[in-house]
Amino acid sequence: MHLELVSIATDAEPLDGIFYTPTARGIKASALLFHGNCHNFYMGPSRFMPEVLVAQGIACLAFNRRGHDMVTSLHGRTIGGGSFQLAHEAIADNRAASDWLATRGHLHPIIIGHSNGGMLAAQHCADDYGQPRALVLMSAHVGGTENVPQMSRAGMFAQDRLAELTAQAEAMVARGAGRELMLLPDGWWVISAESFIDRARHTPSTVGNAPKVRCPSLYLRGDREAPESYPVEAFAAAAGAPCEARIIPDCDHFYTGREDDVGRQVVDWVVKTCKIG
Template identity: 30%
Template sequence: MTTTATGLPTGGPQLVDVPAPDGVLLQGMLLPPPADGGRAALLHVHGKGGNFYSGPSRTLPPLLAPDRFVHLSLNLRCHDLAYSRLGDAAGIATGAEAAYGGMWERLADGPVDIRAGVDWLRERTGLPVVVVAHSAGGYFLGDWAPGPGEVAGRVFLSPLTSVRFPLSAWFADDAALDRARLRAEELVARGQGHLLLPVPAWYFAISAESFLERLAERPDRWLQGCNASPSPLLMLWGGAETRAAAWRELFDRLDVDDRTAVEVPGAGHEYGGAEAAVAAHVTGFVDAHL
């Protein structure tokens, strides 16, 4: 196997393991890096129920100047809706903690996973890193609030800005919501917080611990996290998305000095048919901040 000037493997897309600080191994896809090492490294992270092999994490990297940028699309531990990791290998948990995915998503895990991906790229490339985060990945990127110099830029693609949004679809009224809360609290008190509560819509079940975390989300958590970081940001969304007006209002409340908003006309949440336009905006943002 040959390597680039950075020591990264070449010859085609490579599956890689990225260790999180708590020992969980994250999996990702490294695109063939430029032979000269490239000018920047881009970390792509997906939304809830997503993964590195679908959606913008898959479709955008080949369009984002692969001759100049290193691309790593990373699975957060909340990838897909449910999966298990059994065994005794490094980073593989057993017992109640063996279940991961969107149904078991813990809010504190997302920022840890993103930072692990950033550190992996910085250590292996020595390049400035830009994080490109879609949907719930954008929530965790905002929540992380990287400090000065940790990343060269943040790209929020149709970011989730609150984890409480499904509650109105799941519960008909406050009484139903309160019954679910009491049930979740009972499970957690018995040490069974990993057990699932069924819900009638996306994403159909949620662990008791994850449910209570969503109920306890502080107001403006995402916005405050975004404003706590000085790194430049691009916020992009599709004009056909139902939350377009909400994103425009939130962007106006950002106070990061270097910030840009882009609405892609007619695009939906996955940017089907608009990938080239999205890639052009992201490429321009990265180039402008190197």
């Protein structure tokens, strides 16, 4: 396959990514890959999915949202990254990537999102932005106001200090220090005050968006993941178009050791559903 390093313009810093295209056969469809929380275009499904997709003639754009990695260097000594992410910026970044594909003549892309990127993929398709052809949710989290309490109860994010850290973040935002960083007791370890509040109060609801998704979808969850945090069944029941729910055996959130099987399952579903021959 051919790999092209790309830069996608936004109203802030550009988004870096790789556009994968087949060399031995024509392009039959295109896909957008939305990475997970604090990940990037060369980790997780954004890393292992392009090869199997391109083998079926599906061009892929894997790219960094502004919320990539945990803290990253930008121009000069300016910093950004996942610790500063805001939902509305992530939604805008996904739209910018869709627009970039459209400028290359690739319309109606297949949307594939992992974890936080899956939650954002559901929002993207609920908005029908770029009229997506199909949606694949790979362990998309529940989103909404349930997400932060669930993560904390599970021993991540704020753990048993949610009320304390929420009050701290609110006070920092109130005094104009929303971009300052605060430490968390567990993943993802460091976050800006405004991102903490945004995550708790403005994260889109995955199941809430389900009735507005009008393209066919596939929703995967590993059997080691909590059903209440990754609501495969609830989304499938509420979806506005046919949704296939699959539970992957012996599988964690990152598909560790199951990448080949998961990649094959996703591609087989995409080829069949989108009638890619």
